[in-house]
Amino acid sequence: MEKTMAIFKKIIEQPYSRAASWKMETGGKIIGCAPMYFPDEMVHAAGALPVALFGNDEPITLADAHLMTNACDQVRSTFDMLLKGKYDFLDGVAAIHVCDQVRFFMEVWQLDHPFPFFHQMWRPYRMDSSTRPFLVSELKRLKSNLEIFTGIKIIPEALCESIRIYNESRALMRRLNELRRMRPGIMTAADMSKIIGSSMLIPIEDHNKLMKELLFKVEKETIKGDERIKIVVAGHPCAIPNGLLLDLMENLGLVIVDDDFFSGGRRFATDVVLNGDPIESLANYYMKAIPCTTYHFPGNWISEGKSYSPYGDYVIEMMKRGRADAVVLLRLMYCDPFDLEFVFLKKKLDERNIPYLTLFIEHSLGPLEPIRTRVQAFIETLKASR
Amino acid sequence: MIVAGVDVGSQTTKAVILGYGQGFGGFYSEAMKPTGIDVPEVSKMVIGEALEKVQLSFANIDKIVSTGYGRISIPFSTRTITEITCNAAGVHQLYPNVTLAIDVGGQDSKVIKMNSEGKVLQFAMNDKCAAGTGKFLEIAAQTLEILLDDLGKISLRSRKRITMSSICTVFAQTEIVSLIARRTDKEDIAAALHEAVANRIFGLINSVNPEPKARVVMTGGVARNIAVVKLLERMLGREILVPDNPQIVTAFGAALMAENLD
């Protein structure tokens, strides 16, 4: 297991080196996709390699001349990396406009630093039968743009096959997550995040192979009683959460049994159910996705008695499913969607007397002291109430 | 049994010694010093000073709990416990009916909601930004060329309400200077600054959903500032209790926690 884990760790340490060597071996195209819901299957079906655009924790220096400092760190960090040439190996960039910061800024990437392929996709902010047709037409537009760029026609069978491979990946990751939920402590959260995050950085077939090897070993592992307090981590920052932060939490007395990270639970929560036409199947996948602070559920605001925070409901459900005692919220600074949703999320948590801790994170972890104090105080509080 | 609590803050380190039963009677001793850069050294010195006052030595101490931002740098403590828990313990011992504690120190502020047994239910902290902490008032006092101890009283004499635009402590200085250049009264500037601090603290208070009738205590250096206390009383609509030595409460709580260690 150590050997396989070492491979995952290396991928995270040098996120794009595997992609660069893949390009040299195959001559294929690499497309950087923002990690928020972009349909990697479509890129895969076009014979290209989708890699997630994650920021890093280097100080942001060049982006500040172009961008307000209270833009979220994800937008700033990735743009900074762009300006520093760290994305020069990409043949293209693509994103779904999940929020105002991404949607009003993504185009500046292309204007400042043109890529041969650049695609901005709209997933309707409100998802119902009236808006579904537009989502379908957006998927079709992406398909045709990819075909033009790669010169490869994406026939339905090819897209179905790609969907199957990604479903397999999701199933493998779900199984691993299930194991860590059932046997808390079997895997550190930092390792888990590296495993899932690396699936967004290398060819999916390779990752599936590694996952199978890993699972084979993990299935056989048992863990002695773990005394730590079980928690789930919610907040889905648009980045891979810092492993040091996760380790700190788990070293101080918490054990993380589930999460809703983009590079975590959110990635594999549901499958694309293949039902005839693959594009229609993809559209259905979006319609049925787990709640996110960047969604609007139209039905909840028309009639009385509906939940004012489907996202809050999901977080609580995740907690119950993991038999966890508390929630830790990882909040990226200056995230508009989350900060507005938080008011409702907090209300839900308070209504049910669910203990929670908020940790504001920036792209670079900063001093650990304040985090240590908060986490330790939270643990003291939880222990005292046991 | 003799126990000690040491609270290492970013600006001052406080120690409390408590003695229980067995021929000592009950006793209490305290000491406080600026923290400086050598945390283990200054902690030893502060404990030493408190011990001296009751003619005891290190060897007499059974258990030490360290708390505060520098707590893990102390090699000789029996256990480290966060200042949240320690502050709550100290407050509860002094004021058993209180369920909301506000602690505003030199560089951080925190709010703690407790139950009637002094157990922490929820807490909120601000330790990343000077706004809403003693630091903000310190810089304000320096820039206005007023003694920090007088700042609160002077602000109470304000007759005109102005709003300041600087969110950041650093930029507040420039703004203060330009307000003075425009002949704004110091009292009015001071009042605006106090309002900014109180607003930040009030925001923190609300994030723990305090009970409407909860009794409130304020500790930490800023509790000595009468204007901040009055502003918060007005915002909360109730009286705020302030102990005679508001800065020692967390160290006292640490000592109490030491006594309960097994």
Next chain:
Amino acid sequence: MGEETLKVNHRLEAQKRLGKLIQEHYSYAREVEKKKDQFIAWTTSGAPNEILWTMDFFVQFPEAYAATCGARHAAHAHCVITEAHGYERHLCTYCRNSLGSTLAEIEGKEAFDPLARPDFLLVANNSCILITKWWEHLSHYWKIPMINIDSPLIVPGMDQKEIVDHVKRQCMDLINFLEGFTGKKFDYDRLKEIVANGKRSAEGYREVLNANRHDPVPATFFDLIGHNFPNLVLRFKPEAEEHYKMMKAELDQRISDGIVPMPNMKYRLYWDGVPYWFAIRNLSEKLQNLGMCLVTSTYFEVFAFERIDPSRPLDSVAENTAMFYLNRSVNYKAEVTEKIFKDFHLDAGVFAYALSCKPFSISMHYIADTIQKKLSAPVTIIEGDLVDETFYDEERNNMKLQALAETLAAKKR
């Protein structure tokens, strides 16, 4: 025309008339609230509001309310209320002003001149996505239904017809819902009439804006901004068109009579972004001292609503929402800005960063840079906020404006 023959008078008759229109609108709101003989809706600038007017809703605009609160220095107090409820300070202050005054009303506290209590909420995410979440909060606090019209950001390569159809489908849903909600049938003839009024109002508005192509201008940007109110809030009524007709006549008269809004008009300037509502007098004075005359802005484009067309009422209303100015790509906005610079013969640009408004501010650097590079026009970026004056640093901004004036002076030599 030499400077000696120019008379300075920045008071417009149109301003008085506008004041009356606004006053009437808000007192009517109080009456409706009392009598309850009309449903009240709160909506956003870019939503298909013709549909609400057709169903005889009394319609109010929290965004316009925010501007008023900003101008009256009442917004900060509202924003502070939201902080106590857990809203972060960096969030849009239009939103927090609105939520703050709502929370104040609901908790029985004082809100500044609040809007009439709504029965229904309509929002379109063509201004931004945050506004939909803002409306969710309003829906939650007021316990009333809310409908969002999803409106995709228009990027190169998208098919306009698909987008408009997408919006139109949602408009049909809206109409169906409102028929159930009000118990009335949607009157398509009435819609046509309302759209016809709106079209004339929109045309009048454009004429007024174009008056500033003249050198010297008959009115500054700050004199004109309040006048988006009729086209935004009242365009369904003939009063809006009448207002603009009279205003255009007045501006034309000022041009022939040689009346100008300020002395010392050395430079013609562009303004980018939302005006800092609380700092208008402040900025006007400073700019006047520096001889800088603010001529126009792409901000006006937001309220242009020119696509509505009585020959295809519902389709054009959907198109108007879909193609809303704020909903366009950065490049499109940069191009429109460039065109305005040329059409209005502008010398320089003041770009007003609003700290809490990411849609307006996040691409501002890019547009400012583009103008500077392509047109060799000096630009400066000042910082502030839409309505919360605690984000405004007067000293630093004045310094930047001064530096801009010095750059322009050096250029002339």
